[in-house]
Amino acid sequence: MSAAIRPSACPGLLRIVPALDGGICRIKLAGGAISAAQARAVADAAQHHAGGVIEATNRANLQIRGIGSEHQALIADLLAAGLGPTTAAGDDVRNLMLSPTAGIDRQMIVDTRPLAARILVTLQSHPRFHELSPKFAVQLDGGEALAMLQHPHDLWLSAFEDAGEPWLAFGLAGCPGDPPLASVALADGHALVVAVLELFLDLARPEQTRMRQLLAEHPAQELLARLSARLAGPVISVGDWQRAAPAEALHIGTYPQRENARVYIGAVAPLGRLDPSMLRGAAELAEQWGDGSLRFTPWQSLLLPNLRAEDAPGVTQHLQQLGFLWASDQALAHLIACTGSSGCGKALADTKGDALQLAALLQRHARYLDVHLSGCSRSCAAAHVAPATLLAVGPGRYDLYFRDAAQPGFGSLHARNLSLEAAGALLDARPRSNTDD
């Protein structure tokens, strides 16, 4: 398999990249889903061949950190568990994000999983698509109540209904909450994805690896005209339709599913990290009380689907005992932090350790704010702009930004070179409507 693996700084399942704390292996999950048996295999691999740190990523994947010299043994164990790509060169491009409640969500317009499965097969089996950047990513939103609508993707599709028929609105280099470029019938969704990717590869120069770079040279309407010419089915304007933002964050807690008397439980791994016993424990809960599957989410959290409603309180208690955060009034459940100086040579601060301290400060004041701590401006922990960002400037010192649509990057700079206590006080003083999500 190794002959087709290309060089890249991005970790993959077959390409373990070095960091300060050892190698990193990224395991891409189809729609964030993993079986209990596979979760156990990840836990075992992390324990036997690495330092035991497992991370839930903001693309609903998993990664193992701190891998020693046993790269091939770790990779072999993950492949044996069925976690590998269908072709070695396909690993990098299987970047398709679904809503965590795909197929079970109360509000979904379509079950996106069959279309997603087709797209994933095509991405991996079509050699030309292996030329895409490992960061090139597609989002498929079925209209679910639990949906991440803030992470920009090179291509996004979002389901809506017109005269009782399902359609897919789509856009380039943005999020489903943006005004769509146009729409196609659901049945033409696969052809649209293929056409967009082929058009991108036809037009992009080697240094243009992302859709936003192509859009800087080719106006969206020009790309739309070219796409329409390549598709057999109609490409239609959506008028003023726009994907509505979910009313509340539904990734933490217990929520009803589409099917009567079935619920899912969302629980957050503190700062996106699990140890092998947490993952094994969650796998056991999925087998004992659910359908033997788990899903990871772009909130770096875990979802246990298809539970009986009456079992939810007991399962929540087990998750709590395993170390998961289970309620939205836990300040730590709202914080995200990159690897920081314990594992990354670029970090100016120990963001994970500092986030724990900040969470304790915010918890004392019952402030549940979505705050992102970043060790440098690369923003590895967040694919979106958080309502508040603390950007490290030195050990334990941060600049504070508040999200501002009119400003690029993290938003508007509010204060410089703050200690954690000072940052906590400023966040606490923030009017609740501004940063409480």
Ligand code: SF4
């Ligand atoms: S954001 Fe910067 S410091 Fe943090 S993990 Fe990424 S590169 Fe390292």
